[in-house]
Amino acid sequence: MSYIKSTFRHPSAKVNSLGFAKTAYEGALSTLCAGCGHDSISAAIIQSFFEMNIEPHKIAKISGIGCSSKTPTYFLGKAHGFNSVHGRMPSVSTGANMANKDLQYIGISGDGDTASIGMGQFAHVVRRNLNMIYIVMNNGCYGLTKGQDSATADIGSAGKKGVENQFAAIDLCQLALQLGAGYVARSFSGDKKQLIPLIKGAIEHKGFAFIDVISPCVTFNNVPTSTKGYEYVRDHLDATGTIDFVPERQELKIIHPEGTSKEVKLHDGSKLILKKNTHDYDLSSKREAMGIIETVREQKKILTGLIYLHEDPQDTHKKINSVDKPLNSLSQGEVCPGNAVLDALNEGFR
Amino acid sequence: MNKIKAINDFVILFANINGSGSASANNLFAKAVFRLGIPVSAKNIFPSNIQGLPTWFEVRVSEKGYLGRREGYDFVVATNGQTIVKDYNELATGGYFFYDSSRRLPDHLQRDDITIIGIPLTNICNENYTDPRLRQIFKNIIYVGALAYLFEMDFSVFEDSIKSQFAKKAKLIEPNINALRLGYDYAQKYFTDACALNIHRRDLNGDKIMIEGNTATGLGAVFAGVTVAGWYPITPSTSVIESFEKYCRQYRVDEATGKNKFAIVQAEDELAAIGIVIGAAWNGARSFTATSGPGVSLMGEFLGLAYFAEIPVFLVDIQRSGPSTGMPTRTQQSDVLAAAYASHGDTKHVLLFPATPKECFDMTVIGMDLAERLQTPVMLMSDLDLGMNTHLCEKIEFDDHHIYDRGKVLDYEALEAKQERWGRYLDVDDDGIPYRTIPGAHPEKGAFFTRGSSHDEYAAYTEDGKIYAKGMQRLLKKFDTAKTLVPEAEIHKVKDNNKLGIIYYGTSTYAGHEADDLLQEQGIHLDEMRIKAFPFGKEVEEFMQSHETIFVIEQNRDAQMKTLLVNEFQLDPKDLIPVLNIDGMPITAQYIADEINNHINPSQGKSKKFEVIS
Numbered sequence: 001m002s003y004i005k006s007t008f009r010h011p012s013a014k015v016n017s018l019g020f021a022k023t024a025y026e027g028a029l030s031t032l033c034a035g036c037g038h039d040s041i042s043a044a045i046i047q048s049f050f051e052m053n054i055e056p057h058k059i060a061k062i063s064g065i066g067c068s069s070k071t072p073t074y075f076l077g078k079a080h081g082f083n084s085v086h087g088r089m090p091s092v093s094t095g096a097n098m099a100n101k102d103l104q105y106i107g108i109s110g111d112g113d114t115a116s117i118g119m120g121q122f123a124h125v126v127r128r129n130l131n132m133i134y135i136v137m138n139n140g141c142y143g144l145t146k147g148q149d150s151a152t153a154d155i156g157s158a159g160k161k162g163v164e165n166q167f168a169a170i171d172l173c174q175l176a177l178q179l180g181a182g183y184v185a186r187s188f189s190g191d192k193k194q195l196i197p198l199i200k201g202a203i204e205h206k207g208f209a210f211i212d213v214i215s216p217c218v219t220f221n222n223v224p225t226s227t228k229g230y231e232y233v234r235d236h237l238d239a240t241g242t243i244d245f246v247p248e249r250q251e252l253k254i255i256h257p258e259g260t261s262k263e264v265k266l267h268d269g270s271k272l273i274l275k276k277n278t279h280d281y282d283l284s285s286k287r288e289a290m291g292i293i294e295t296v297r298e299q300k301k302i303l304t305g306l307i308y309l310h311e312d313p314q315d316t317h318k319k320i321n322s323v324d325k326p327l328n329s330l331s332q333g334e335v336c337p338g339n340a341v342l343d344a345l346n347e348g349f350r
Numbered sequence: 351m352n353k354i355k356a357i358n359d360f361v362i363l364f365a366n367i368n369g370s371g372s373a374s375a376n377n378l379f380a381k382a383v384f385r386l387g388i389p390v391s392a393k394n395i396f397p398s399n400i401q402g403l404p405t406w407f408e409v410r411v412s413e414k415g416y417l418g419r420r421e422g423y424d425f426v427v428a429t430n431g432q433t434i435v436k437d438y439n440e441l442a443t444g445g446y447f448f449y450d451s452s453r454r455l456p457d458h459l460q461r462d463d464i465t466i467i468g469i470p471l472t473n474i475c476n477e478n479y480t481d482p483r484l485r486q487i488f489k490n491i492i493y494v495g496a497l498a499y500l501f502e503m504d505f506s507v508f509e510d511s512i513k514s515q516f517a518k519k520a521k522l523i524e525p526n527i528n529a530l531r532l533g534y535d536y537a538q539k540y541f542t543d544a545c546a547l548n549i550h551r552r553d554l555n556g557d558k559i560m561i562e563g564n565t566a567t568g569l570g571a572v573f574a575g576v577t578v579a580g581w582y583p584i585t586p587s588t589s590v591i592e593s594f595e596k597y598c599r600q601y602r603v604d605e606a607t608g609k610n611k612f613a614i615v616q617a618e619d620e621l622a623a624i625g626i627v628i629g630a631a632w633n634g635a636r637s638f639t640a641t642s643g644p645g646v647s648l649m650g651e652f653l654g655l656a657y658f659a660e661i662p663v664f665l666v667d668i669q670r671s672g673p674s675t676g677m678p679t680r681t682q683q684s685d686v687l688a689a690a691y692a693s694h695g696d697t698k699h700v701l702l703f704p705a706t707p708k709e710c711f712d713m714t715v716i717g718m719d720l721a722e723r724l725q726t727p728v729m730l731m732s733d734l735d736l737g738m739n740t741h742l743c744e745k746i747e748f749d750d751h752h753i754y755d756r757g758k759v760l761d762y763e764a765l766e767a768k769q770e771r772w773g774r775y776l777d778v779d780d781d782g783i784p785y786r787t788i789p790g791a792h793p794e795k796g797a798f799f800t801r802g803s804s805h806d807e808y809a810a811y812t813e814d815g816k817i818y819a820k821g822m823q824r825l826l827k828k829f830d831t832a833k834t835l836v837p838e839a840e841i842h843k844v845k846d847n848n849k850l851g852i853i854y855y856g857t858s859t860y861a862g863h864e865a866d867d868l869l870q871e872q873g874i875h876l877d878e879m880r881i882k883a884f885p886f887g888k889e890v891e892e893f894m895q896s897h898e899t900i901f902v903i904e905q906n907r908d909a910q911m912k913t914l915l916v917n918e919f920q921l922d923p924k925d926l927i928p929v930l931n932i933d934g935m936p937i938t939a940q941y942i943a944d945e946i947n948n949h950i951n952p953s954q955g956k957s958k959k960f961e962v963i964s
Contacts, residue, residue: 057793060633073799073811080789082632083801084625085655091580091622095629095637096789098578098613103633103790121625124618316615323609327577328634328788330611332754335575337601339748345569346745349559350385 017053025050027077031070037189037215037230038068038137042075044192045106045135048199049076052247059104060096064089064118067144067217068110068137076106087118090125093132094316100326101317104203105132112142115151115170122172126179126208131315133202133209136172137189139217140228147220158225159217174293176210177286177308183209184289184308188233189216191304197245197272198306204245204266207315214302238296240305244273264309272306279303284310353465354444355546358388358413360424362497365437366490367430369401375490376407377740378515379497382507383411384560384742387552391417391860393739393936398585398679404433411549417742418860419936425547427493429471435459446545448493448500467541469496474532488529495533500545505534559745563736564640566707566746567666568593570714571638572601573748576664578637579614580626582645585678586734587668590640620645624652624663631662632800634759634788636718640666643685644675646692646729653727654693655802657825660775660784662721662728662757666714669733671934680934681734683856684906689729690884690914696822700728700832701884704736705859706743709882715748716837722757724832725786733905735857735936758785765795774798774809775821782828829885836883839890843877844870851897852876852946855911857936858903864939865903865946872943874950876901881911886918894919900926901946907932 015021025046030039049059056078063069065086072081084092093107114122114136125134140153149157152172153165176184183205187195195213202209214233216222222229227236247270264272264283274283279296281288289308296303323330354360364379366372373394380392391410397403410420428437428449435456441447443463449455451468471492475485498505508530516522564587571579571594581591595614602611613630617623623639630637641649646667656663669685671677689701700720702713713730721728758779760772765787772795775784784807787796798809804818805811812818844866854862859880866876879893894900894915902912909928916923929945931937 055793057797058790060789062629078794078797080787080797081799082629083799083803084628085651085802088621088625088652091617091625092629092632094615094617094622095578095580095626095631096633097629098615098626099630099633099635099637100790120618121622124622128615317613320613320615321608321610322613323604323607323611327611327613328630330575330577332575335577335602335611336573336748336754337597339750341601342746342748346557346559349561349745350557 016050018055020050020056022046022050024056024078025076027072027074030074032067033219035218036067037139037213037217038071039074040189040192041135041137041195041213041215042071044195044199046075047192048196048203051196052200052203054104054203058102059106061106061108062089062093062096063108064110064113066110066113066142068108068215069113071137072108087113087116088121089113090118090121090130090134094125094128094130097130097132097316098322099328101131101322102326105130107132107134109134109136111136111138111140111150111152111172115172123175123179126176126181126210128316129180129182129207129312129314129319131207131317133199133211136212137215138172138212138228139215139221140226141217141221143217143220147217154227157227158223159221160219160223162225171293171297172212173210173307174290177289180312181210181308182207182310182312185210185306186212186214186302186304188214188237188302188304190230190234191237194239194243194304197243200245201243201266201272201306204268204270205309205311207312233302236301238299238301238303240279240292240303240307241274243306246271246273264306266311272309274306283308286310351463351465352444353546354424354442354446356424357548357550358411358552360411360547361420361422362409362411362425362427363423363437363440364407364409364427365430365433366405366407367432368396368399368403368405370490371487372405372429372490373407375494376409378491378508378511379494380409380740381511381560382498382503383409383549384555385507385511386504386549387555388413388549389415389417389554389742391419391739391742393419393735395935396679404430413552413554415554416860416864416939418864419938421938421940425545427497429489429493446547448496450489465544467500467537467544469493469533469536469540474536478532484525488525491526491529492533495530496537497533498530499534499537500541501547501549503549504551505530555742557745558742560740560742561707561746562589562738562740563704563707563710563732564589564668564738565593566711567640567714567730567732567737568595569597569746570711571718572597573711574636574715574718575754576636576638576718577612578626578630578635579612579639580617580623580630580637581614581639582617582620582623582641584620584642584645586670586738587640587642587645587666589738590666590668620648621652624649624665627663627665628652628656628661631721632789636664636722638664638666638718640668642668642670643672643688646685646688650693653699654695654697656727657693657697657699658695659800659802660725660786661800662725664714664718664721665727665729667729667731668737669731671932677934679734681857681936682905682932682934683731683733683858684910686731686906686910687913689731692727698829698885700724700726700836702728702730702837703855703882704730704732705856705880707736707741708743708746710736711746713837715752719755720832720835723755723835724783724828725757726828726832731856733857758783760785760787760791760796762792765792768795771808772796773807775805775824776807777824777827781831782824782826783831833885833887836885836887838887839882839893840880841878841889841893844875848875848877849898850874850876851879851893851900852903853879853881853900853911853915854903855881858905861937861939861942862903865942868939868943869946872947874946876946884914886915890915891919894921898925901929901949902926903929903937903942905931905937
């Protein structure tokens, strides 16, 4: 493996509407294991932001600790990143978002980082409806400490060590739904075609957008006995439908036969085009979304795709009624009342 | 019987039940003393409870200006049946016992060395009011009225206080004044000349104010330009955020849109609270949190990250009695070491020690500057006594010429102009402080990956031990720079070549000053040093070197400031004599003076310290 990543691209390589080539969205060379699902997710993130024409430096990528949380180094090199503390990405993201509402926030976490040590922070960032994308790279195990079961490992699933997990799995999508997330999706790192439009939809979504991405750990949890290995996941996928993201500016090119597809409009006018398979339910119904996850689980399958979408315009900033200008851009004159007000104030304390 | 006789120099204890409305009546009394131009200090000794448990309020009237707590009660206002025996027994010989005589005193209370003043508060209320709520509230006001007579206080001060207090609810003015009058008249009729304690008008308070430390701290954060607060409720720090919010609502709401120029996030716990502060600071906003010892413990991991990744954090620690939950509504200075070295690995943090509400305000403004200048956590080490009690102090002022020091931040123009390669952790100015960038500043330059894992000068991950060690040494250099930026210790030398010194900090200052005066009267002259910050500056080192015996006054068990001094200056621990109080009550001058006297003249008496500990 080479440790120097080439930045050379063919001069005729495609650029986006901002004039950026895809290289502008790439990061450092990954040091994860060869074949790690996480690298595919990084690639999907790069592709999504590139195609969505977002200025790379207007993105902030924040993570916790673990294999997943290392990945922000491997994408969006022109964006500031923050590899924080285990399980605490949500609070750092909250603070960062409070300081500057104008950046695009992408939080990267893992199943250990979110479903165990960071469970409390995850729950509360969902409740706040923080305007961010929250991606869990979910491999059902602790990769960086050599393969212990995580809280998303299914009962009966066994990793490389061959010991079956005895504890109930936490379904992060159901949890996010219950706590009020407006955009809930699940995907598979091996399904770029589905993952990219889901990330694009999350970028457009105003408010908290959650994507649980099953991302096999090739080193510790990719054996036939594991329900998070490539083999099992591929054999048990059950998508809510195919999905395409259509930006506001772009005309619809993909026409699905009447009755089998559904448009979901996002706040800026762009659309998600969902082509339904057998699961036809109201995407904006929390109850139905909960039900479908359960139904598919009972069938021993993994539901992927966009599971729930219901935009709540009240993101954290709206809830706390903050000014439109980013708080970090306010000048001293705008925030300091000055000595003049103190005479009256002091008088009140006499 | 010898009654205690005093003018403007005595202590009154109010014994109440919490949740009964006594606090506002007691404050009315303390404020009246202040408005009569006499220095006064008031201490609320309250339970960790909302309603129904005993609560006490001590008021010390001191024409000499001593604001520390004084032991012993000259006058007790006993309105709480639960504690009446204790309150009775604790009254000083010659003192005055004021109680609600609607019920008889228990028969076994038979002291003959005190003056009993029984006023039937309940009966008076029942005769005058029908609403049970008014009966309860005015009972408190009636005893204040009675005190006004007994202490010969100028009644007009109370009338004026009531008028200004209820300026917006005018219909409450008359009933309150009437209630005061009921108490005043009753005392005048039945207890003429019963009391030889007097409060007579003086003009000693100038333009000073009476304010709680937490109120001043929250106000300071508004003036310091804090825009993001992450917090979790914990006594005794909650009122810092409440104050911040109150003044933000007053001064930080955009007139045109009605929108807030601030974000206050009540977090799920203290870990998230400090995470929010760190995220906001990383993103270029001034941010802060307020907490107490248990919160500091929880924030430990994040503080290490902020130290190592070099992120400005301003943390207000309103210390209370630990360890664990300890006595959550009692004061202590027991987080000094936990704060100074918070987090695992080698860490050191900048601490500020305010002694008055005015300093809480000033040090919040300075502290925010220091945090951004030094790109590191700065902690304001206040405590429950300072934070939650009303203190007489200088009026609050802000220098409009003071421009916030935002520290070494490279903005778009600076990045654009930069020719050489920028390194986030590169010490270009030889002061240990590198330059940082704020996310989104520039399309091509200045982005980096902030991390708590080891990093090189360009913020890249490294496991090269030499590079790691170099970074850690640079952080020490930065700490040396901090020594030149933090507020200097206040030093007062009383005579040349004095080998005796005394050190105090924070709320031990009041009692420390007074103890010095007591000791002077006994011929013991101590050079004084009040520490205002950690790391210690050169002046602290000089003081330590130039005195052979130094008493260190603290309100904790383990002599934490002494430990810090010994550790930082490699001193012989035997040269520093700790004088410690840990009962959760503010330390007193008499106790300090006795301890020091006993140390210098060991034959004269036994140390009281051991009594406190046993």
